[in-house]
Amino acid sequence: MDPYRMTTGVLRNPDFLRFLSSHVADELGANISRVALPLVAVLTLHAGPAAVGALSALQTTAFLLIGLPAGVWVDRMRKRRVMMVTDLARFLLLGSIPLAAQLGLLSIGVMFAVALLAGASQVFNDVADQTYLPELVGTGQLSDGNSKLEVVRSGAFLAGPGIGGALVQLLGAPCTVVATALGSLGSVLFLGSVKVPDKPPAVAERTPLLRGIGEGLAYVWHDRLMRMFVASTAAVNLCVSAVLGLSVLFLADEVGLAPGVVGVLLMSGGIGGLIGGLSAGWLSRRYGIARTTWLAVSVASPFGLLLPLTQADWRAVCFAITSMALSWSATLMNVGQITYRQTVTPEHLLGRVNASVRFMVWGIMPLGALLGGLVAQQIGVRDALWVFMAGRLLAFLPLLFSPLPRMRDFGEVQSRS
Secondary structure, eight states, X not given: OOHHHHHSOGGGOHHHHHHHHHHHHHHHHHHHHHHHHHXXXXXXXXXXXXXXXXXXXXXXXXXXXXHHHHHHHHHTSOHHHHHHHHHHHHHHHHHHHHHHHHHTOOOHHHHHHHHHHHHHHHHHHHHHHHHHHHHHSOGGGHHHHHHHHHHHHHHHHHHHHHHHHHHHHHHOHHHHHHHHHHHHHHHXXXXXXXXXXXXXXXXXXXXXXXXXXXHHHHHHHHSHHHHHHHHHHHHHHHHHXXXXXXXXXXXXXXXXXXXXXXXXXXXXXXXXXXXXXXXXXXXXXXXOHHHHHHHHHHHHGGGGGGGGGOOSSGGGHHHHHHHHHHHHHHHHHHHHHHHHHHHHSOGGGHHHHHHHHHHHHHTTHHHHHHHHHHHHHHHOHHHHHHXXXXXXXXXXXXXXXXXGGGOSSGGGOOOOO
16 A cells, blocks of 8 residues: 555545546436436326336346345456446446437336446446445545545535436436436546556455355354444434435425425435535544544434424424434444445455445335335324334434444454454
């Protein structure tokens, strides 16, 4: 490892800046597509709610289908090369939508296929991305690097849909998808400009697929703190996905807010995430990355109980406060647990461990959305929000019984239990 990267700020590392720039292009394009793809289905193909819902689900189905084997395969490959190939695949897939529209060949079946294949590319990209950062920066800079990447993710999440809506208005939905495709192409170019050679895989021999998956899952299970991180994050994602699925219905129907106000309130979470990314580096340096992670989760969780109090008056601010506080906390939690995994996991296992964690904490989200709808149908939307926000409050309990509250930094981890 270059001593220069160990002793200077992460933004002084030219290769990290190139890596960060690839994230800006990729994340902005992906968040524009959150608006563009459904609008192509609605405005161009006149798709109904079921088709639009299926299109949205297909974008994340790949995490369940290939999330675990992706980790094994990524551990066998050069990480930057994986990211470049998958970004290029997304460029070609998304670019096919406006081309098909121009040729009169676009159908909802084509949209479904593109969504599923682009989602599969994203699975490999995400696993390789989290595995690649330690190659660029020193161990002492992982927290700072992850916080900068979270700033980009939160900023793109905040700005992307608005830019997407404006582009749809100006160019039409199919042409707006071109912006998403160009984002993936831009990411390829930035990654290609990184000067540090792409390291060969650390895996000495190719283990059978099922054995490789088992090794990743076993490592997560036997590391006590990682196991508690997964349990807490999975519980949070279950509750939050239920709440997100009900939020538009709650604000528009139950509370009776105008669409413009609903849009502003839904954006507030992006502001909280952006603040979290910007503050993560300073807080980690001052208080320690482990302590910052614990305090963020424990301090912010009670704010969730404000959300069901939202009304069509000054109390509308309750929704915004909850969204900002919980997004701030989630960002710091992400920085903390990703840094921990990158710090303690052997290099040859990191892809499998990242994939295993992502499978468990993301795979539960569709269940949360389904459960939210079922509970709301039985007891009402506002009461359902009380149930899931109380669950969100209790989700930090696994961490209470982990080593995390007694740690300042993850370098203090001496043994696995």
